[in-house]
Amino acid sequence: MSNIDELINKLAQDTAAVKRAPHPFLLGIEWMGGALSYLAVSLMLSGTRHALWLKVHDFWFAAELAALVGIFISTSLSAALLSYPDLHQKRRIAFAPVAAFALFVLVMFFAWRADSPPAPLPVHSFECTLSITLLSLLPAAWTFYVMRKFASTHTHWAGGIAFLFAFSIGALWLRLYEQNDSIMHVIQWHYLPMIGFGIIGMWLGKKILNW
Amino acid sequence: MQEILISIHKARHTYDGNRPYKPWVYAIAKFRLQDHLRAHYSDQLHHADDLSEIEEFLHAPVTESAISYESISGEVQKLPEKQATILRLMHQDGYTAKEVAEKIGMKESAVKVAAHRAYQVLKENLER
Numbered sequence: 001m002s003n004i005d006e007l008i009n010k011l012a013q014d015t016a017a018v019k020r021a022p023h024p025f026l027l028g029i030e031w032m033g034g035a036l037s038y039l040a041v042s043l044m045l046s047g048t049r050h051a052l053w054l055k056v057h058d059f060w061f062a063a064e065l066a067a068l069v070g071i072f073i074s075t076s077l078s079a080a081l082l083s084y085p086d087l088h089q090k091r092r093i094a095f096a097p098v099a100a101f102a103l104f105v106l107v108m109f110f111a112w113r114a115d116s117p118p119a120p121l122p123v124h125s126f127e128c129t130l131s132i133t134l135l136s137l138l139p140a141a142w143t144f145y146v147m148r149k150f151a152s153t154h155t156h157w158a159g160g161i162a163f164l165f166a167f168s169i170g171a172l173w174l175r176l177y178e179q180n181d182s183i184m185h186v187i188q189w190h191y192l193p194m195i196g197f198g199i200i201g202m203w204l205g206k207k208i209l210n211w
Numbered sequence: 212m213q214e215i216l217i218s219i220h221k222a223r224h225t226y227d228g229n230r231p232y233k234p235w236v237y238a239i240a241k242f243r244l245q246d247h248l249r250a251h252y253s254d255q256l257h258h259a260d261d262l263s264e265i266e267e268f269l270h271a272p273v274t275e276s277a278i279s280y281e282s283i284s285g286e287v288q289k290l291p292e293k294q295a296t297i298l299r300l301m302h303q304d305g306y307t308a309k310e311v312a313e314k315i316g317m318k319e320s321a322v323k324v325a326a327h328r329a330y331q332v333l334k335e336n337l338e339r
Contacts, residue, residue: 007217011217011220018223018224019224020224021224021225023227083225084225085222085225085235085238085239085242086230086234086235086237086238087238088227088230089230089231089234089235150222150225151218151221151222151225151239153238153239153241153242211218211221211222
């Protein structure tokens, strides 16, 4: 950067090869498509829980899945918007995960109240968090890799939301795979660690997405 | 400013021509400015002296001095007779320059000049 003439020449040469970034919604849909394929492959390899179809008819289980899908969609679109300097001037949609999480908390609260008598707690505990983390690593790395090609001006938020997006894929997978009906276990070992992952994502976003 | 312009150039692929450009430019400028201010203040903190580093100097006595009454008195005695008398009258006996001048038969201004020269000599000798 010391030689200003050299810099000007370099910048002038760059102008020829500008590839426009895609629309953020298109980017978000691409991420969702990739994530759903990954989820489908993971479920094919691991298998689904026993009698999943019957369980889906349980109202609160279906509501939980729907709320989780809401987080998945909103975080995907939000992460895509946060990759652009001005959030593509769609600030409200960028904050959509807040509403999705509020709805999710509400659903989990009612599901917990409806869980009476409470379903027995499974014998395992942190293994669920670990499984979700391992499954989420690849989508998280991929999302970060793609986001680095853009120019986020909200690096910590972008990182946090990207991690929540990746974590929601892992959470969806485990909910469809694990034979477990205990809401307390799900809250404690599936969803509460999401907060920690969001914070780690924010920290990583600041480090990795800076440009 | 240069950093902002370079950033705008680097992020130009994220600009959508169908949207107003000002919010886009402003977002990048704000981001770079925050970056610059963060680095600036962090650098200032980095270069600031740690209190522990200057602690040993803080312990140094600021009211004590190696110069004692005896050493000053000794140095005064080494001065020429006239200068030593003037200082003794002014600082031991408490006379003013005018009173000293009347006492030893000199002009007041000459007493002041002699006293000033005596101070200079004392200062040099005591600081040595």
